[in-house]
Amino acid sequence: MSRLIAITRKELHMYFVSPVSYAAFAFFFVIVSYFFSANFIGSQLVDVRLIFDSMSIISVFVIPFLTMRLLSEELRQGTDELLFTSPANLTEIVLGKYLASLTVLLLIVTLSFAYPLILAQYGTLELPVMWLSYLGYFVMGATMMSVGLFASSLSSNQMVSGIAALGILLLLWIIEWIGTSVYVDAQPLIEQFSLIGRLSDLQRGLFDLSDLIFYISLSALFIFLTVQVLTRKRWK
């Protein structure tokens, strides 16, 4: 456990000294704030769901920037030799890094509380909808982070990892449209795998455990795949 915490702490330090993280944070909040103000002024509605729509879509583009260096940079600068020859095993290393990315996600979520607080000045918030939307956004963001972590294990080049993560996330986002255009009957089944589409129930205030299980399972799958990729690198 101490090894895992050490890795998490180191990763968090890396996040806060990296200009890429600050740029990604700034980009995220500038765009989300723009949509927030445009939607709020345009519709004059106190509706928290509009915030989460834009946050989810912007996350598809921002999270690859936040995860691309997690393993790529270790592979590039040779510090993977330090980690992999230490008493920490691969799962601890991967989970340590994942935990750091979740902490960053939690920071995004915390900072985004500013939007509902502003809305609350102009009307009454639907609190169950808000909390479930936040829960939904967090588990979806956690899944996106696991995808980014996985992509980061694929190459020692950060840009390649970032583009791979973006590609996978875009695919998981638009999968429902692909389903519709390729084979209409398969749409209900394919929709189940849509990363953002799966949020719709939670954003309506409907709690369905299967939605949570979907995100948690997908995160676990990508973490497992990350460990497998790293294991394979050592056999090759």
Next chain:
Amino acid sequence: MLEVKQLSKTYDNMRGVNQIDFSMNRGEIVGFLGPNGAGKTTTMRLITGYLYPTKGEILVDGISMTNLPRAARRKIGYLPQTPPVYPELSVWGYMKFIADLREIPRKQQKERIEQVLTRLGFEGREQQVIRGLSQGFRQRLGLAQAIVHDPELLILDEPTSGLDPKQIIEVRSLISELSKERTILLSTHILQEVSSICNRVLIINDGKLVMDGKTDELMHSNSEGFEVTLAVKGPESEVLRTVNAIESVKSVQMAGRQASDEASLARIKVKAFRDVREQLFYALAEAGYPILEMSRSSVSLEDVFMKLTGSSSEEGESLE
């Protein structure tokens, strides 16, 4: 301390190492030599558990790297070819991370880190960000992370590469100092390094171990003899006849005359490691031809290395 048994590693499309077999006793400092691409780094990565072997076994103090990797890794300190440092961290922050990763109890961490940093000359630089350190200090920091948990076995992959001559001397003396209390396997292509700090040499070529022996024994067993160069005052033909009459002399080549003192120059090859200098002295003195100069050139580790690895002379010249 270390047993490497029939270790093989095959890469997808490259040769790796093939049936490497050796062991190291506690307290030994072993030089691991080989031309570029011979398999030194692969072997070290296998020993440290960074790579998994295709075949074979590694035992660190009797603990199998395959079955109990965590316990085996705890006993090893490893400095890879590129110092594994994080440029964004401070020296202290980096060492703290290593101490946590290496499971040094929190109460002992401060003292241990201070000890190691002082030993490696980091006083006053503890808060410096690694990005601002010179290559020499990065290499030292790499060494610091390798020894902070007080490992019994140190694996150092080209610890002096990329350093300037002054830094090379410093790192070498540091390694010599560390060798007093640890077992060290040191890879290098600087042969001087091996002759100055190692008491045993392993030579790897083309993925196979081609030699394992004590440094001086290696030079003797692989030598075809050594050379003596003489400047003798006397006629060339007489000097040649007198020297040739000595039994241990393999061949004599006359190399002209020194104009200054009218001496004949002779290069004498001697049969496998027999010291003929005394015999030469008495034989030439008896014949009345005084020796003005005599020098012996013995076989160097370079010669042994070239012979065993079949390197071309061009490659040999590039070796320091």
